[in-house]
Amino acid sequence: MHAISNEELAVEVDNAILRDVLEWPLRVNEQNQARFSHMGAKGGSTLFILNEALYTEQPDGTKEELIIFTEGFSTLERRRMQAGLNEFSSEILYNETFRKEVKETLQDEE
Secondary structure (H helix, E strand, O other), X not given: OHHHHOOOOOOHHXXXXXXXXXXXXXXXXXXXXXXXXXXXXXXXXXXXXXXXEEEEEOOOOOEEEEEEEEEOOOHHHHHHHHHHHHHHHHHHHHOXXXXXXXXXXXXXXX
């Protein structure tokens, strides 16, 4: 995500193609269009794994990347997590207080 967001792939055309595929969140959500000049996302899951990666760039050039990797959950737990993943990602992107709480919680776990 970092390489795509910063256009650091080996060939410039690769960046354009990947951004076109990944930046669907800008096309489907007006709230994203109002806040970000670039926003790309890609998810992936199996029966026991749920992953999501995304990047954003604000008009002022501020960039963020969020990558969530999970594994080892039961099918029911994964379904519950998948149902809440979009809301969690939105809260991370749009709610600074929530983002700080998550960061502090993760730092406390180290």
